[in-house]
Amino acid sequence: MRPSTSETVHPLWLRCCHWVNVVAIAxxxxxxxxxxxxxxxxxxxxxxxxxxxxxLGGALQWHFAMMWVLALNGAIYLSLGIASxxxxxxxxxxxxxxxxDDLLQALRGKLQHADLRHYNMVxxxxxxxxxxxxxxxxxxxxxxxxxxxxxxxxxxxGGYDSARYVHFFAMSALALFIVIHLxxxxxxxxxxxxxxxxx
Numbered sequence: 001m002r003p004s005t006s007e008t009v010h011p012l013w014l015r016c017c018h019w020v021n022v023v024a025i026a027x028x029x030x031x032x033x034x035x036x037x038x039x040x041x042x043x044x045x046x047x048x049x050x051x052x053x054x055x056l057g058g059a060l061q062w063h064f065a066m067m068w069v070l071a072l073n074g075a076i077y078l079s080l081g082i083a084s085x086x087x088x089x090x091x092x093x094x095x096x097x098x099x100x101d102d103l104l105q106a107l108r109g110k111l112q113h114a115d116l117r118h119y120n121m122v123x124x125x126x127x128x129x130x131x132x133x134x135x136x137x138x139x140x141x142x143x144x145x146x147x148x149x150x151x152x153x154x155x156x157x158g159g160y161d162s163a164r165y166v167h168f169f170a171m172s173a174l175a176l177f178i179v180i181h182l183x184x185x186x187x188x189x190x191x192x193x194x195x196x197x198x199x
Contacts, residue, residue, distance in 0.1 A: 009116045009194040014086070017077040018195055024073060025174070027052060027066035032171060034059035041168055067141070074134065091124045099125060116194050126177065133173050140167040 010018075030052035037045045038056040053059025081087040099121040106122050119127070143154045143163035157163035185192050 007117065008198055010198050011084075011086075012198060013080050014077070015195055015198055017073055017080075020069065020073045021077075024066045024070040025178075027062055028070060029171065029175065031059040031062035031066065035063060036168070041164060064145075067145075071138070074138075078131075090119055091128055094124060095121060116191060126180075130174065130177050133170050133177070137167065137170045137174065140164075140170060143167075 030050060033046035034048075034051035034053045035056065037048070037051065038059075051059065053062045102121040139153055140157055140163045142150050143157055143160060144167060147154050147160050147163075154160060154163065157166055
């Protein structure tokens with residue numbers, strides 16, 4: 001059963017946080033790729049045309065500017081999500097059996113999205129994963145930014161060089177999530193309308 005168009009799917013605060021995140025994450029990804037190119041971890045570089053900053057110094061400025069936007073927005077999102085009970089309502093309880101069933105339905109292209117107010121188990125796990133991935137990105141990023149000031153974090157990540165790899169793979173997981181997220185929006189366009197209008 002589909003909800004009526006007058007029912008709220010996403011509150012205003014969540015929609016605002018979502019669109020601020022879009023800008024901040026895009027800025028951090030594209031500038032991060034330019035920073036990566038200055039000292040690649042692997043035998044490839046990102047095409048300069050899809051990076052931000054023009055040079056290493058410019059990319060760092062963009063990265064740090066967007067870092068503060070993302071951190072403030074993330075703090076607001078997490079605080080309101082917990083205080084409002086939305087996280088508990090949307091992401092829990094978790095069920096391995098339901099995850100298995102929903103994953104099989106998703107792989108067959110038959111996963112239902114009739115009621116946008118309710119997340120299926122694949123969505124719950126994906127959103128919880130990306131929240132944890134974001135925390136790993138922030139903590140590993142702090143090691144790369146202020147390694148001397150955060151010795152405990154540096155040790156936790158196995159040193160500065162290890163933190164670079166962790167940061168890279170966490171960024172890659174985020175980029176993969178974004179690609180899948182956009183594909184799902186194309187398959188279920190009502191989700192974009194709900195994120196714009198809230199209903």
